[in-house]
Amino acid sequence: MKQDQLKAWQPDQFDRFVRILEQDQLNHAYLFSGFFGSLEMAQFLAKSLFCTDKVGVLPCEKCRNCKLIEQGEFPDVTLIKPVNQVIKTERIRELVGQFSQAGIESQQQVFIIEQAEKMHPNAANSLLKVIEEPQSEVYIFFLTSDEEKMLPTIRSRTQIFHFTKQEEKLILLLEQMGLVKKKATLLAQFSQSRAEAEKLANQASFWTLVDESERLLTGLLAKKKKVICKLLN
Numbered sequence: 206m207k208q209d210q211l212k213a214w215q216p217d218q219f220d221r222f223v224r225i226l227e228q229d230q231l232n233h234a235y236l237f238s239g240f241f242g243s244l245e246m247a248q249f250l251a252k253s254l255f256c257t258d259k260v261g262v263l264p265c266e267k268c269r270n271c272k273l274i275e276q277g278e279f280p281d282v283t284l285i286k287p288v289n290q291v292i293k294t295e296r297i298r299e300l301v302g303q304f305s306q307a308g309i310e311s312q313q314q315v316f317i318i319e320q321a322e323k324m325h326p327n328a329a330n331s332l333l334k335v336i337e338e339p340q341s342e343v344y345i346f347f348l349t350s351d352e353e354k355m356l357p358t359i360r361s362r363t364q365i366f367h368f369t370k371q372e373e374k375l376i377l378l379l380e381q382m383g384l385v386k387k388k389a390t391l392l393a394q395f396s397q398s399r400a401e402a403e404k405l406a407n408q409a410s411f412w413t414l415v416d417e418s419e420r421l422l423t424g425l426l427a428k429k430k431k432v433i434c435k436l437l438n
């Protein structure tokens with residue numbers, strides 16, 4: 206997602222971060238709660254650190270570094286996702302090894318951790334140690350859809366930003382993708398992120414499930430109505 210889209214989806218958060226960049230006050234650890242633009246914001250901030258042709262504080266989106274970050278292929282920006290619903294402690298330990306190396310070379314590193322609530326407490330604690338090192342040039346973005354599930358130690362040591370669902374904008378986007386209003390509204394209410402909505406919009410199996418659930422529900426309601434009528438008579 207390019208920055209003009211990000212700005213359109215999360216205008217307040219975008220403006221806040223531009224101000225933070227202008228004041229050169231980017232923190233080393235953030236907790237982004239909600240999936241609507243959070244990954245894109247983390248990537249945008251990573252670009253602002255590595256872009257070779259910035260316009261003021263804004264990344265150009267055109268240089269090699271910006272493009273590689275956008276594609277998730279820039280070596281100093283690591284994206285971590287859970288595998289089989291878990292973020293393994295070993296994976297995090299491996300990273301922490303990289304951090305200390307990074308410290309020696311005084312090289313900037315960005316880590317974006319998706320569904321960070323799935324991290325084991327041991328893994329989280331070793332990460333927190335890294336953040337607290339004063340010489341650290343490591344930036345960590347914890348992304349979660351449910352900040353209540355995040356460890357209190359992470360919540361207390363990070364700055365929290367909320368990326369709430371933009372339902373109206375999502376409905377509009379889904380309609381532009383060809384969905385009728387009813388389906389677009391249903392999917393916008395159901396989805397936890399824009400990416401999920403876009404994926405499900407074109408998935409026939411999802412819509413079959415929706416139809417079947419609707420039939421089931423209608424059937425159950427009719428039955429319940431009958432029972433109530435019987436009771437009343």
Ligand SMILES: [Zn+2]
Nearest residue numbers: 256265268271
């Ligand atoms: Zn650039």
